[in-house]
Amino acid sequence: MTDKEIIASRIALELEDGDLVNLGIGIPTLVANYVPEDKRVTFQAENGIIGLGGLVEEETEIVNAGGMGASILEGGAFIDSITSFTFIRGGHIDITVLGALEVDQEGSLASWIIPGKMVPGMGGAMDLVTGAKKVIIAMRHTNKGIPKILKKCTLPLTASHQVNMIVTEMAVMEVRKDGLHLLEVHPDYTINDVIQATEAELIFGEVLPMKGI
Amino acid sequence: MRNLLNKEKFIALLHDGMSLMVGGFLTNGTPEGLIDLVVESNVKNLTIICNDGGYPDKGVGRLVANNQVKKVIASHIGTNPVIGTMMQENKIEVELVPQGTLAERIRAYGAGLGGVLTPTGLDTLVQEGKQIIEVKGKKYLLEEALGADMALIGGAIADNYGNLKYNKTMRNFNPIMATACEVVVCEPKRIIDEIDPEHVITPHPFVDYILVGEYCD
Numbered sequence: 156m157t158d159k160e161i162i163a164s165r166i167a168l169e170l171e172d173g174d175l176v177n178l179g180i181g182i183p184t185l186v187a188n189y190v191p192e193d194k195r196v197t198f199q200a201e202n203g204i205i206g207l208g209g210l211v212e213e214e215t216e217i218v219n220a221g222g223m224g225a226s227i228l229e230g231g232a233f234i235d236s237i238t239s240f241t242f243i244r245g246g247h248i249d250i251t252v253l254g255a256l257e258v259d260q261e262g263s264l265a266s267w268i269i270p271g272k273m274v275p276g277m278g279g280a281m282d283l284v285t286g287a288k289k290v291i292i293a294m295r296h297t298n299k300g301i302p303k304i305l306k307k308c309t310l311p312l313t314a315s316h317q318v319n320m321i322v323t324e325m326a327v328m329e330v331r332k333d334g335l336h337l338l339e340v341h342p343d344y345t346i347n348d349v350i351q352a353t354e355a356e357l358i359f360g361e362v363l364p365m366k367g368i
Numbered sequence: 369m370r371n372l373l374n375k376e377k378f379i380a381l382l383h384d385g386m387s388l389m390v391g392g393f394l395t396n397g398t399p400e401g402l403i404d405l406v407v408e409s410n411v412k413n414l415t416i417i418c419n420d421g422g423y424p425d426k427g428v429g430r431l432v433a434n435n436q437v438k439k440v441i442a443s444h445i446g447t448n449p450v451i452g453t454m455m456q457e458n459k460i461e462v463e464l465v466p467q468g469t470l471a472e473r474i475r476a477y478g479a480g481l482g483g484v485l486t487p488t489g490l491d492t493l494v495q496e497g498k499q500i501i502e503v504k505g506k507k508y509l510l511e512e513a514l515g516a517d518m519a520l521i522g523g524a525i526a527d528n529y530g531n532l533k534y535n536k537t538m539r540n541f542n543p544i545m546a547t548a549c550e551v552v553v554c555e556p557k558r559i560i561d562e563i564d565p566e567h568v569i570t571p572h573p574f575v576d577y578i579l580v581g582e583y584c585d
Contacts (some may be wrong), residue, residue, distance in 0.1 A: 170509045201467065202393040203537045215396075216536040222394030222447070227536075235569070236393075236419070237475050240468030244488065267464075268493075274455065274464070275446025277418075277494075282468035285488045315491040 161341065161368050162293050164189040166252055166322050168367040169291060170196050177201060177243065177283055179253035180221045182293045186252055189367075197249070199248060201239050201279040206231025222228035243279065244286040251287035253280055254294050255318075257308045260355035262318040262330035264292060265310035277313060284317040296323035302354040304328070304335070325349050327365060334358050341365045371530075373553065373577035378402070379409045380421035381551060381577075385438075387415040387516035389474065389545040391523065394420055394447060395427035397538030399522030399555035401445070402579060403430055406520075413438040417516055419467065419541050421448035432460065437574035441514070443467035448539065466494060469511050471544055477513035478547025484511050519549035521575070527563040546574045555579045 156164070159182050162233060167189035170176060175197045178184050187209075188235055190196050198207040200220045206228040207219060214224030227233070234242075242248055257265040263282065267277040284290050297303055321328040326349045327339035337359040340349055388406070392398025398418075406414075407430055421442055422429035429448045431437050439461040445451045454460040465473070472484045473516050487509035489495055499510040523538025535557055536540060545553050552575050559578070 200537075202396070203540050214537065218394065218396040218537050220393075222396065224394075233534070233536055233539055235534075235543050236467070236471040236541045237544055240471050244468050244486065263491075271456075274462075276420075276442065276444035277465040278444040278446075278465050279467040281492065281494065282488045285490075286468075312492045314488075327437040348429055 156368060158295060159185055161324050161365070162322050165327060165365055165367045166291055166293055167191070169289075169320070170194060170250060172196075174249040174288060175199055175205075175242070177248050177251045177287065179251070179280070179283075179293075181254050182222075183252035183254060186293070199242060200225070201243060201283070203234045203236065203239050204231060205234060205242070224234070240279070240282055243282050246286060246288060248283070248287040250289045250291060251283040252291045252293050253283060255292045255303070256315070257303050257305055257310050258292050258294075259305045259308045260330070260335040261307070261316055263315040263367055264313050264318050265308045266313045267274055268311050270311065278302050280313050284314045289319050290317050291322060292318055293319045293322055295327040296349075297352050302352060305354045306356065325352060328357070337362055339363045339365045341368070371577050372580045374579075374581050377403055378405050378553060378579060379575070381518070381546045381553070382406060382409045382411045384411050385413045386411070386518060387417065389516040389519045389541075389549055390416060390418040390428050391519070391521050391540065391545050392418065392422075392427055393537070393540040395422050397523030397540050397542055398422065398427040399520050400427070401555045401580075402520045402522070402553060402558040403427065403485070406431060406436070407434050410434070410436065412436055415441065415516070416438045417441045417514065419443055421445035421451040424450045433566065439463065441465060441470070443470050447516055469494075470514070471517035471541065473511050473514035474541070474544050474548045477515035478544065481513055483513050485509070486511055497564050515548045517550050519545040519552045521552060521570075524554050524556045524570070525563070525579050526554060526559045526575075528559065530560055530578060531563045531568040532570035532575060533563050533567050534557070534569055545569045546570045551576050553577045553579060
């Protein structure tokens with residue numbers, strides 16, 4: 156399994172039967188490939204699909220939120236941007252999975268701007284992390300060795316105190332009131348490896364091997 | 369009832385310094401024929417309100433590439449590096465707005481509201497210069513309503529009365545923008561006799577003009 160596949164397959168375990176889920180672009184998109192068949196999960200695309208299906212290369216009339224040709228499943232609906240963000244902002248999305256540049260131990264995240272360098276914009280990310288019931292961050296543990304999981308984000312925030320869980324190729328962490336808890340570590344790494352690659356303070360007791368991989 | 373519009377009549381409606389709302393999401397549902405005509409008109413100093421910056425050679429990106437745009441209001445410009453570069457060089461003004469906030473600001477204008485209260489953007493750069501209002505112990509940002517001089521609507525199937533429905537994911541911002549502008553122009557993908565009243569998404573009173581001619585099947 157590649158790092159991306161490890162992250163996606165672990166996150167798929169968090170999806171419950173009946174959930175409405177929005178997946179961001181990149182690693183989060185892969186989560187859809189690992190949903191067990193016995194769980195009925197509905198995917199939303201913020202450009203206007205309830206019941207998003209798989210990618211379809213030649214398709215131009217149905218696109219996903221990344222602008223790629225996609226499909227709609229039986230029972231799905233095309234919706235406008237107001238209805239789409241009523242789902243997102245009104246607390247009707249059970250889980251959103253998004254990437255990030257930085258996440259901190261207080262559950263704040265940065266994902267939309269590197270001042271002076273890169274300004275793609277926030278798209279729907281600020282709405283998703285503020286409105287979804289559960290926010291899971293899917294990302295590589297470090298940026299080529301430089302920690303991305305910090306005590307406090309340094310880049311401009313996407314939102315403060317909204318992240319519930321962080322899943323990387325090394326570990327599964329949960330943001331709780333008292334701080335960032337290390338719950339699971341991938342068998343290829345030790346707890347010490349994770350601590351070394353993390354700037355944030357990790358709270359842990361019994362740490363389990365990473366599930367779902 | 370619909371008013372049909374040809375290329376010349378449409379270009380006559382355009383002027384320097386106007387604000388245009390353009391429907392579409394990463395150009396899916398963007399009226400490329402109307403964009404062609406705005407390019408041809410060469411009107412300048414436009415303010416463009418669109419979900420995103422499109423691509424350098426597609427959607428509203430073509431207006432930027434043609435140096436017709438003074439300001440872009442969008443949620444995302446990452447697919448159009450030309451805008452990013454021009455912004456860093458102070459050649460274009462960019463206001464980035466969270467996507468849901470953008471949709472609601474436009475909806476609010478169309479519905480005669482002054483703005484909306486939302487927690488999206490609290491504790492971020494989006495908060496700068498905005499009022500924070502507390503309601504029942506919860507903090508919200510006051511986001512003001514957003515209207516424009518003209519809406520360019522795409523991805524639509526029109527009927528003989530000027531009612532619109534939309535083709536698949538091309539709906540996105542189109543029906544919202546159709547409520548929030550002085551003049552609303554639609555470039556339909558096709559025109560049919562009558563849309564079942566149960567299926568009309570944008571009722572004809574919102575639509576001022578429908579483009580006909582080579583741009584419509």
